[in-house]
Amino acid sequence: MTKILTNLSKINDLLIAAAKRGNRNASNVQIIAVTKEVSVERTQEAINAGLIHLGENRPEGLNHKIAVIQADVRWHYIGSLQTRKVKQVIHHIDYLHSLDRLSLAQEIEKRAEKPVKCFVQVNVSEEESKHGLTVKEVLPFIETLTSFTKIQVVGLMTMAPNTEDKALIRSVFKQLKQCQQQIAEQGFAHAPCTELSMGMSNDFEIAVEEGATFVRVGTALVGNERGEQDEHEE
Numbered sequence: 690m691t692k693i694l695t696n697l698s699k700i701n702d703l704l705i706a707a708a709k710r711g712n713r714n715a716s717n718v719q720i721i722a723v724t725k726e727v728s729v730e731r732t733q734e735a736i737n738a739g740l741i742h743l744g745e746n747r748p749e750g751l752n753h754k755i756a757v758i759q760a761d762v763r764w765h766y767i768g769s770l771q772t773r774k775v776k777q778v779i780h781h782i783d784y785l786h787s788l789d790r791l792s793l794a795q796e797i798e799k800r801a802e803k804p805v806k807c808f809v810q811v812n813v814s815e816e817e818s819k820h821g822l823t824v825k826e827v828l829p830f831i832e833t834l835t836s837f838t839k840i841q842v843v844g845l846m847t848m849a850p851n852t853e854d855k856a857l858i859r860s861v862f863k864q865l866k867q868c869q870q871q872i873a874e875q876g877f878a879h880a881p882c883t884e885l886s887m888g889m890s891n892d893f894e895i896a897v898e899e900g901a902t903f904v905r906v907g908t909a910l911v912g913n914e915r916g917e918q919d920e921h922e923e
């Protein structure tokens with residue numbers, strides 16, 4: 690078995706156990722393999738292992754992989770996106786996880802040829818270093834998108850603080866879920882907002898317990914070739 694198959698099987702086991710603890714069905718959770726730090730070869734290996742959702746965070750990395758990988762997979766853009774780079778990615782992606790401002794929505798509205806599935810990125814913990822709207826800003830922001838024909842708000846996305854404090858991480862995920870439910874209850878045609886993109890290598894189990902429908906897993910699944918090379922160089 691390749692390393693990725695071994696990793697995937699462990700992650701699947703943990704995910705199923707976490708779903709059980711959260712009284713959820715694991716089949717409602719999709720794994721996005723975050724391939725931003727790995728080569729085309731390793732990305733292809735992930736696809737061969739059965740992964741169909743792939744995440745990239747740079748236009749260059751995304752477009753290079755799309756050009757050479759011919760598989761029928763879903764591409765998720767998970768990084769912050771500069772307005773001037775919208776035109777480079779918007780025709781190639783299936784999901785954008787980082788809608789965080791009106792100027793970005795306006796550029797998508799102008800450039801996209803069909804509706805784009807977007808997650809509104811929320812900075813639940815209000816860390817200075819993180820992108821995203823505060824919880825309070827989410828509903829008014831989504832209301833301003835009502836007349837947009839190319840933006841479909843499928844859900845909310847967050848990154849938990851990088852901490853060992855599991856209770857803090859859990860409270861961030863709980864707040865995102867509450868916010869998502871509040872939006873979903875509005876019944877907006879442009880914002881069904883049924884999905885929750887939360888959880889990474891270190892915290893996906895908590896995220897699944899708290900309702901994640903997409904987890905974004907990089908290092909624990911496909912590794913980090915940059916980091917691995919650094920180790921060799923030491």
Ligand SMILES: *Cc1c(COP(=O)(O)O)cnc(C)c1O
Pocket residue numbers: 723725746767768848889890891905906907908909
């Ligand atoms: C890199 C990245 C991930 C994956 O992180 P890992 O800790 O390697 O699993 C998930 N989400 C976003 C937004 C990222 O930038």
